[in-house]
Amino acid sequence: MHDREMVVKRMLYSDFDFSSFPKAPRSIRRKVSSSQRRDDVDCGMMRAIDLLAYVAEKLQEEEGETSSNSINAFEEGYYNQNRLAGKIKQEHQANLASSKSPSENASGVSLEQTQVSDCKRGRGLNPLAGCGNKKEDCDFHVESGGVTVETCVVNNVDAGLEDGGLISLKDPSQLHVQCPEPVHLDGVPNEYRNRSKLVCRDDDESYCEYYKCKDKCNKSYSPSLTWAGHRRAVHRSKCFEGTKTDGSVKALDRKRKLCCRYSPRKHETLHKKRRLSDKGLVVNSDGGITSESVTNSTEKRESENGVLSDAIGLHSEDSRVKFSIKSLRIPELFIEVPETATVGSLKRTVMEAVSALLDDGISIGVTVQGRKVRDDNNTLSQTGLSCRENLGNLGFTLEPGPEKLGVPLSSENPVMSKPTDSTKLSERYYIRSFDLARSAANCVENNSQELVPYQMDISADEQQPSSDSRAMVSVSALEPEALAIVPFKEKPKRTELSQRRIRRPFSVTEVEALVNAVEELGTGRWRDVKLRSFENESHRTYVDLKDKWKTLVHTASISPQQRRGEPVPQELLDRVLASHRYWSQHPPKQNGKHQDAATMVTESGPSM
């Protein structure tokens, strides 16, 4: 209840005077039962928005008489009329008081519900329908972002206009409407606020602006709560406690995440830099608020989302490795809750999920160069973590405790099975594996205060704005009892076992060494190349060398203008092409003596 009140209050922090709106008779309004209104809440919202559209139009007409610029008539009309504020708040709170239970939430429309439902409504609706207005063909767009307040107002408006009670106007100038501010969750950047305006255009070339909500963002997931690890089932029954009716956690594959996400947008470099390290809990209302939206208010998110933060600080001397862990995160956490869930319950769901994870015990994995170090007996230097050679590539992962692995879900808790589908019971369900967490550690070279960029910071530049590896909360419109687990269908793309390695561009020196080796050994002997010229560079695998050669050949084949990155001397590129050409015609003999560079150059002819 408190949560809902809070939401509503936030919705209503701009007041709306309702006194000038004629109301339908009480008898009519009373006909709308609580359940009806809940079921028809979307319609109610839209009708209210319709009303607002009409009001806006009227205001616009008013404005149009004195100003030719009517673009923002709607908003201006709202903002210029302040004196009738207040009453709607009382009405809305009254509605709250009359709602029977928090779960019904008939009038306390949640943020999620608002946005999703408005998304559903989408465009193409006639905002004037139901208002008795003659206008037609309004292009009515609703895009996600901030329809919240309208909805809130809508309920009140709706209450007054049930049964299509005729209004919203002998003298439109008497209308005094204050435009409610859109309600946004913390961290939503301005771009979404800016784009969240709704444009209502009619045939008169005049239009007003509302808030928009994209209708393509309707995808919802079946509520479920699952936990995953290593292709083996990991069920945390604790996660269900208190969440099985209103929330869920599910691991999803990365592709699925994209379904309800805004198309990527460019962000400032600063945001890019921070993207990965700042990623955290994100509220996603089916396209409304996405993870990449949360790129500001860093400090706050640090405290909110750093599940384990400021964990370790180590110092070093001599040959010791020193590093610090800024934070440990749980980025791949998926949570689904019904759209009727309140923000408060959403928070609780996340909290329970995280708590369950921690309470059930986790183990720490160590990755070096993105590769898991399995042998606990290895020394850091043995794992290639000599700071002299490897800078900033020590990583940690949070994993489920080993005792949690290998448990098929079918033998678990009945909650885990779909209660309505007995055939499913016989299937073996697995919870998708996913990155429970990962972190980057700073490895500082001995005798140096120079910090190596965080792995995440570096890779952030490589990431698209809608990059993965973040927690996301989506909202589902499905029934709470549709609790389901995720059948294991496919191998997860990447788990903590195989974190992507940091990108480390080859230096010219390395390129030269590579060219020298290939000239001598030929292509196809990458292991030998590795051993010959890169044995001490543990982060360069023979596959890396092979790949680099491939890109070198490509680079040498394109025009200099098309090349990127640190320029490779043309002389080297020429040698690359020469070697490539030569070894294409002279496959290195297996176990045979290798051709040396002199021979190659000779046989390549004068064109070299």
Next chain:
DNA sequence: ATTAGGG
């Protein structure tokens, strides 16, 4: 474990 090639 290596190599080759597509992504």
Next chain:
DNA sequence: CCCTAAT
């Protein structure tokens, strides 16, 4: 760089 198939 990653992933996978083929050796």
